[in-house]
Amino acid sequence: MSQKTPAPPPADNLEAMLARALGKPGATEAAEPRPEVAEADKRCGYVAIVGKPNVGKSTLLNALVGQKVSITSRKAQTTRHRITGIRTEGASQYIFVDTPGFQTRHGNALNRSLNKTVLGAVADVDLILFVVEAGRFNLADAKVLSLLPPDVPVILLANKLDEVHRRGDLAPWLRSMQERHAFAEFVPMSAKAAKDIQRLFTICEKYLPQQPWIHDAEDLTDRSERFMAAEMVREKLFRLTGDELPYTSTVIIDRFEEEGQLRRIAATIVVEREGHKGMVIGDKGEKLKRIGTEARMELEKLWGGKVFLELWVKVRSGWADDEARVRSFGYE
Numbered sequence: 033m034s035q036k037t038p039a040p041p042p043a044d045n046l047e048a049m050l051a052r053a054l055g056k057p058g059a060t061e062a063a064e065p066r067p068e069v070a071e072a073d074k075r076c077g078y079v080a081i082v083g084k085p086n087v088g089k090s091t092l093l094n095a096l097v098g099q100k101v102s103i104t105s106r107k108a109q110t111t112r113h114r115i116t117g118i119r120t121e122g123a124s125q126y127i128f129v130d131t132p133g134f135q136t137r138h139g140n141a142l143n144r145s146l147n148k149t150v151l152g153a154v155a156d157v158d159l160i161l162f163v164v165e166a167g168r169f170n171l172a173d174a175k176v177l178s179l180l181p182p183d184v185p186v187i188l189l190a191n192k193l194d195e196v197h198r199r200g201d202l203a204p205w206l207r208s209m210q211e212r213h214a215f216a217e218f219v220p221m222s223a224k225a226a227k228d229i230q231r232l233f234t235i236c237e238k239y240l241p242q243q244p245w246i247h248d249a250e251d252l253t254d255r256s257e258r259f260m261a262a263e264m265v266r267e268k269l270f271r272l273t274g275d276e277l278p279y280t281s282t283v284i285i286d287r288f289e290e291e292g293q294l295r296r297i298a299a300t301i302v303v304e305r306e307g308h309k310g311m312v313i314g315d316k317g318e319k320l321k322r323i324g325t326e327a328r329m330e331l332e333k334l335w336g337g338k339v340f341l342e343l344w345v346k347v348r349s350g351w352a353d354d355e356a357r358v359r360s361f362g363y364e
C-alpha cells in the first residue's frame with residue numbers, strides 16, 4: 033500500500049527554516065513574508081509581566097519580542113521604566129508591559145515611584161504573567177502576588193526550569209501554588225529556551241480579545257531611540273561594574289542628533305557619591321571607555337547605522353531620596 037507523502041515545502045520556506053535552524057540573525061524576517069490576516073480574525077491585547085527582581089522578566093520580554101528591548105543584568109532592579117515590547121505572531125498582536133522589580137526592602141522616594149509603576153501597569157491589561165523561579169516562592173513573591181487585581185487572568189510562569197534538578201519536587205510545589213491564587217494556568221519553562229517561548233505564545237493567545245491590531249505588525253517597541261540609548265548605557269554600566277555600584281545610579285541623555293545614518297549621542301551617568309564616580313571611570317578611564325564601546329556597538333546593531341557616543345559622569349548626591357528629583361528624571 034502506497035502512503036501519500038506530503039508535498040515538499042516551497043523553496044523559500046525551506047530556506048527560511050534552514051536560516052532559523054542555523055540561527056542567522058534577521059533571517060526570519062527577511063525570508064518569511066507575513067501572511068495576510070482577515071480583520072475579523074485579529075486579536076490584540078496587553079500582557080503584563082510582573083514578578084520580584086531577578087526572576088527573569090527582562091529576559092522573557094526580550095525573548096517574546098524577539099529583540100532586545102529591555103535590559104538584563106545579574107544585578108537586581110535594573111528595569112526602572114515601564115517598557116512595552118510588541119510582537120505580532122500569526123493573527124495576534126501581543127503588547128507586553130514589563131514592570132520594575134518590586135522592591136520591598138527600601139522605602140525611599142525612588143522605590144515608592146517604582147511601586148506605583150507596578151500598580152499602574154497591571155490595572156487594565158488582558159493577561160498577567162506572574163513570573164517566579166520554579167520551585168521557589170518567598171515573601172517578596174507573595175507581596176507582588178497580593179497586588180494583582182482579582183479580575184484579570186494570571187498565568188503562573190515558573191521560570192528557570194533548567195535550574196531545577198529535582199523535577200519530582202515540582203508537582204507538590206505547583207499544588208501549593210494552586211492554593212495561593214486562582215491562577216488561570218501553570219507554565220513551568222525557561223525564558224532562555226526558544227521552544228518554551230513559542231509554546232507560551234500559543235498559551236497566551238486565547239486571552240487576547242478579538243479586535244484590530246493597535247500597532248503595525250512590524251513594530252517591536254513604542255520606546256524612543258533616546259530611551260533605548262539610555263537603557264543600553266545603563267545595562268553596560270551595571271554589567272561592567274558588577275555588584276559594587278548601587279542601583280540608584282542612572283543615565284540621562286543630554287543630546288541626541290541624527291545626521292543621515294549617523295546618530296550623535298551625549299549621555300551623563302549620574303552617580304550618588306564621589307566614590308562611585310571612580311568605579312564607573314576605572315583605571316585611566318578604561319571602564320568608562322568599555323561601557324561606551326559596548327553600548328555603542330549594541331546600538332549600532334539595533335539601528336543598523338553608525339553611532340557616536342559621548343559619556344560623562346556626574347555626582348548628584350542623595351538624589352534617590354529626593355521626591356522632586358526622581359520626578360525630574362522621568363520616573364513618575
Ligand SMILES: Nc1nc2c(ncn2[C@@H]2O[C@H](COP(=O)(O)OP(=O)(O)OP(=O)(O)O)[C@@H](O)[C@H]2O)c(=O)[nH]1
Binds near residue numbers: 085086110111192223
Ligand atoms: N538559568 C536561567 N537563567 C535565567 C532564565 N531567565 C533569566 N535568567 C537569568 O536571571 C537573571 C535575571 O534576569 P532578568 O531578566 O534581568 O530579571 P528581571 O526579573 O528582569 O530583573 P529586574 O530587572 O531586577 O526586575 C539574569 O542573569 C538572566 O540571565 C532562565 O530561564 N534560566
